[in-house]
Every structure is written in C-alpha cells, then in structure tokens.
Amino acid sequence: MDIGKVVAVYFSPTGGTRKYVKEIAKRIKSDYEEIDLTNAVNREKKYQFGKDDLVVFGSPVYFGRIPRIKDGIFDRLKGDNTTAIFTVTYGNRDYEDALLELGNICSKNGFIGISAAALIAPHAYSPRIAYERPHNNDLFALDIFVKRIKEIIDKQGFKTKSLTIKGKYPYKKYLSSPYFPSLRKKCNNCGICIVRCPTEAIDINNPNLLEKGKCIACHACIKNCPYKMRKVKKLMFYISRFFLERKIAKNERISEFFYIK
Numbered sequence: 001m002d003i004g005k006v007v008a009v010y011f012s013p014t015g016g017t018r019k020y021v022k023e024i025a026k027r028i029k030s031d032y033e034e035i036d037l038t039n040a041v042n043r044e045k046k047y048q049f050g051k052d053d054l055v056v057f058g059s060p061v062y063f064g065r066i067p068r069i070k071d072g073i074f075d076r077l078k079g080d081n082t083t084a085i086f087t088v089t090y091g092n093r094d095y096e097d098a099l100l101e102l103g104n105i106c107s108k109n110g111f112i113g114i115s116a117a118a119l120i121a122p123h124a125y126s127p128r129i130a131y132e133r134p135h136n137n138d139l140f141a142l143d144i145f146v147k148r149i150k151e152i153i154d155k156q157g158f159k160t161k162s163l164t165i166k167g168k169y170p171y172k173k174y175l176s177s178p179y180f181p182s183l184r185k186k187c188n189n190c191g192i193c194i195v196r197c198p199t200e201a202i203d204i205n206n207p208n209l210l211e212k213g214k215c216i217a218c219h220a221c222i223k224n225c226p227y228k229m230r231k232v233k234k235l236m237f238y239i240s241r242f243f244l245e246r247k248i249a250k251n252e253r254i255s256e257f258f259y260i261k
Contacts, residue, residue: 001083001153004052006032011059011073013038013198013220016121017089020134020142021058024085024117027146028054037073038198038220044071049082049111054153057106058087060124060218063175064096066105067216069199074102079110081159085149086116091123092130092248099258100167113163115149116258124219125179126241128249138255145257152260161260177217179237183208187229193221 008025012018018036025032037043049055059066059073066088067073086103088095095118103113120138123129134142152158187207194202199216203209222230232238 001158002052003029003054003083003153004050005029006054006056007035007049008032008056009035009037009047009058009074009077011037011067011198013060013196013216013218014122014124014223016133017058017060017087020087020089020117020119020121021056023134023139023142024087024146025056027142028056028149035077040198040200043069043073043076045076047077049077049079051081053079054083054085055079055106055111056085056087057102057111058089059098059102060121061088061090061095061098062177062216062218064094064172065098065174066101067218068174068176069216070214072105074105074109077106077109077111079106079112082111083153083159084111084113086113086165087119088117089119089121091126092120092133092251092253093123093244097167097169097171100165100169101171103163103165104169112159113165114152114158114161114260115145116163116165117145118166118256120253120255123244124223125237126245126249128245130252141255141257148257148259158260163258163260165258166256179217179232179234180210180212180215181217181219181222181230182210182233184229184231186227188227190227193225193230196220196224
C-alpha cells in the first residue's frame with residue numbers, strides 16, 4: 001500500500017502525548033500533518049479521511065480511561081476504512097481500559113487499527129514520576145514499532161486482519177480528580193492559562209474563576225504558567241502525590257505495543 005497523507009491527531013494538555021504521536025508520525029512520513037484536539041476550537045471542526053491515509057491517534061490516560069469532555073474528543077473525525085494507529089500515554093501507573101476505549105471509539109468512526117501502543121510519559125501531577133520520558137530507550141522502541149508498522153502496510157490484505165488490544169469491557173468506572181488548580185494572589189493576569197486550558201474552564205475576563213464542571217484537572221494551566229501562579233491548595237493532593245511517588249516513581253514501566261495478527 002502506498003500511504004497518502006499521514007496525520008498526527010492528539011489530545012495533549014501537558015505535552016507528553018503530543019511528543020509521542022509526532023515522533024511516530026515523522027518516522028512514518030517526514031511531511032506529516034497535525035491536528036491538535038487539545039484546542040477546543042479544533043474539536044468543533046469535522047475531519048474526513050480517505051482509504052489511503054494513515055492516522056496516528058493519541059490520548060493521555062486519566063484513571064485508566066480516556067478523558068471525558070463534553071461532545072467527546074475524537075468524535076468528529078471520520079474515516080473510510082482508514083488505516084490507524086492507536087496510542088495512549090500514562091504516568092507510569094497503569095493504562096487499564098484506556099487504549100481499548102480509544103480503539104473502539106475510532107473503529108466505530110471508520111478507522112481500522114493495525115497497531116497500538118501504551119507509552120510512558122511524565123505524570124501530570126508529579127515532577128518526579130517519569131519526568132524524563134520519552135528517553136533514548138523509548139525512542140529506540142518507537143523505531144522498532146514503526147518498522148513493524150511499515151512491514152504490515154507492505155503486505156496485501158492487512159486491513160482484513162484483527163487487532164487485539166489489552167483492556168476490559170465494560171470499561172472501569174470513570175473517575176474524576178478532585179484536585180482543581182487555584183490562582184495565587186500575585187497573578188499578573190497574563191492569560192496563558194486561559195489559552196492553554198483545553199476545556200475553556202477558566203474565565204476569559206477573570207482567571208481566578210474556574211468552572212469546575214468543565215475542568216478535567218489536567219493541570220495544563222499549572223505546567224504552562226511561566227510565573228508559577230497556579231497550584232492545588234488541597235493538602236490531600238500533596239499527601240496522595242507523596243505516596244504515589246513512593247510507589248511508582250522508581251519502578252519504571254516499559255511501553256507496550258500491539259499489532260494485527
């Protein structure tokens with residue numbers, strides 16, 4: 001099969017997913033295209049892909065599931081038996097049902113998965129957990145991953161084969177984080193947090209106002225504030241983070257890869 005356009009499609013509030021998806025896409029084709037669904041405006045658009053296209057999907061994992069956002073993240077992307085690669089990134093704990101969930105969402109919309117990957121990225125809540133990922137070993141693993149993908153694509157009839165992805169259905173119960181970010185009094189109202197918020201949960205006229213019904217506690221505003229003016233004020237957050245770091249910070253997991261059979 002001759003690949004048409006290669007498109008990197010991702011939702012990546014803190015940047016880890018974006019990095020991996022772009023690394024995969026550029027290994028397949030240097031002049032790949034990009035759709036950043038972290039941007040709320042982009043999620044409102046409709047996208048159509050053809051039979052010769054290849055789409056690399058990427059999402060972070062929140063409590064073992066794909067982030068839940070009003071109107072969905074990938075729902076406006078439609079394929080026509082379009083070849084796809086499904087990827088999720090997680091902060092060294094577990095990805096549970098998220099990869100299967102992403103694959104099922106995309107498959108219902110006309111995409112045919114030929115491979116999938118669960119990849120380790122920096123944890124959104126801790127500067128100590130997987131903070132250096134992807135490292136050289138991760139990138140080497142992507143080289144092998146893409147090599148296998150190209151071998152699959154070169155074979156006739158590959159779209160008729162099935163891709164088995166780790167995960168359970170029904171999916172685990174969706175949980176949401178209670179650790180919402182707050183604004184410090186010294187904020188100079190630069191507005192970067194407003195721009196970087198993927199769900200438009202921060203009031204455009206008053207950054208101190210946060211609509212918790214929209215906030216997914218991704219902490220993109222905390223990570224992207226150049227003045228360190230956002231933080232979680234709940235003591236339980238830091239207690240939970242401390243025990244999480246003790247449990248998983250030193251026990252580095254490796255990425256997992258899946259291919260059609």
